Amino acid sequence: MGNDDRKFFILDTNVLLHEPLAIYSFQEHNVIIPMTVLEELDRIKDRQKDVSRDARVAIRALEDIFKDADPDAITQGVLLSKNDEDHSGRVAIFTDHHQPMSQEVFTEDEPDNRIINAALYLQQVKERTQVVLVTKDINMRLKAKGAGLKYVEDYRTDQLIDDIQLLSKGFRQLPGSFWDQVEDCDSDTQGRDTFHNLDPSLIEGAYPNEYILDETKLFAAKVVAQEAGNLRLQDLGRDRLLSRNAWGIQPKNIYQAMAINALLDPNIELVILTGPAGCGKTLLAMAAALELVVEKGIYDKVIVTRNTPEIAESIGFLPGTEEEKMMPWLAAITDTLEVLHKNDECTDGSLDYIMEKANIQFKSVNFMRGRSIQNSFVLLDECQNLTASQLKTIITRCGEGTKLVCSGNLAQIDSNYLTPVTSGLTYIVERFKDFEGSANVYLNGVVRSRLASFAEENL
Incomplete structure (x- = not known):
């Protein structure tokens, strides 16, 4: 598995259970699947649990990659993508490496320990290459770092934000009065509903069905459409929002009213x-x-x-x-x-x-x-x-x-x-x-x- 510029990512079992096709998230680098991971997937695939399906999907994905490969190719690494050899990483199965007792950090009794030992061995023999252990097990990450592994990461490919504080709340509150900030507005009425067409720059990054409030506690609206040069709001009104009920339940605050x-x-x-x-x-x-x-x-x-x-x-x-x-x-x-x-x-x-x-x-x-x-x-x-x-x-x-x-x-x-x-x-x-x-x-x-x-x- 040449090319020293590429990283080596060693995947823990829980990564493949979390995302069975996780191997394809590392196509520009090299992926290592320890033999212990295959053993754990084999034990899990027949359990009467929902997680067994994910184990079977992961096993089939690996089988599709290795089905035409000979033993040497499996050990050296098989291309993840056959389209471009220069830009595609490889995936290999790594047999457990039993180090001498004097060099062994952990006993081989636990699967996690065998995976960490394998990562430490690869770090030692691949000095010029970054070897990264990827696991969703927090304790395993702590153990690996404590044992001297330089690079240990969580699987974050499906993580869309870095801080939960950045998660969209579904509404935004504008400072002051909404109408004091509006310079040009074209309004129309459809039945009992009133709509306002505004300049999108007034509320940047607005998305469909996002609720808009202001500090006057009078204005409330919902984004119904956003086209080139036009942001369309449905005027809801706080009093009308708070007066709606469902099965006799009256909202106790504006957040329940929006819900x-x-x-x-x-x-x-x-x-x-x-x-x-x-x-x-x-x-x-x-x-x-x-x-x-x-x-x-x-x-x-x-x-x-x-x-x-x-x-x-x-x-x-x-x-x-x-x-x-x-x-x-x-x-x-x-x-x-x-x-x-x-x-x-x-x-x-x-x-x-x-x-x-x-x-x-x-x-x-x-x-x-x-x-x-x-x-x-x-x-x-x-x-x-x-x-x-x-x-x-x-x-x-x-x-x-x-x-x-x-x-x-x-x-x-x-x-x-x-x-x-x-x-x-x-x-x-x-x-x-x-x-x-x-x-x-x-x-x-x-x-x-x-x-x-x-x-x-x-x-």
Whole structure:
């Protein structure tokens, strides 16, 4: 694997599970797959877990590359792309190198240790080349650095922002009064809606369905179109936004009002709700679901699914049907339904009636693959624990007439390998912000209770 200008990237198993085709992200350099990684993929591919599919995809991708190669070529490296040998890196399988006990940094008992030892050996024999260990395991990165490996990195190819503070909030607040800043405006009315056509330089970088506020607490609008030389806003008005309700739920702040506006708009097919615990993400989504299914009849049913790391491992051991198995993890949804009907004379009777009337179905994320969901309101709760590829699998299930709501709190990630900037929730916020059929709202502020608000701010 010549060409000393190219780096050597050693991929850990979790990188290929996170992104099965990650090897193609390093086409200008050389990729090393340690034998230990293949062994771990082999053990994972037959498990009854969602991750086993990613292991099989990674194995097939490697097989496609090496299927015509002889043993020497596999060891020396096979071209990742056959189009241009001068600009294409190579991928090789590296057998575990057992160093003498005097030079061995870690024992060979653990797979992570064997991979780190292999990286240290390559660093020693490839002195003029940068050898980089790529792993999503934070502890492994610390161990490798502590053992003397110079270059250790997280897999960041699917990371669109460097700081979570840079994540789009779905709205922007302009200083002062909006109208004091407008020099030229052409307005028109269509039915009950008023639209303003402005110079795009007034709001640079605006994207479809982004909400625009100002400090007067009077003006509120939404970007509906941006063409060459023209930015078109729909005037919503703060008072009108705050007066809208869904299934009897009145917004408690302007952020909830913007969320309700997006949730009740049938032209917006994807709504992404982010924010701290207690800001009302699930409550607003369920209220909008009941409003659109029961009251307005726009959708035929409500499908609720939620991701937690334990589902894949534990759901099969619980008794009952799929929905009964899911109930422990979807208690937040039933709690929300109880809140929506707490003033009814018979809450239990109301819940049973609404569950049947709205055709509310609880589904496991694991069983969403392969489905085609039509004319449904789909709520994907707690999706901060999903990777970009997992979210893609779910989003591509949505057929004609389906609205998908993704909600999550990036401060409550349970996955071992995800951070706020690498979460699939962050990924879709950035990827879909220029899509005219999507809206994103960060629900700023905790409204659950005074206790919850204090805890969010001080703990």
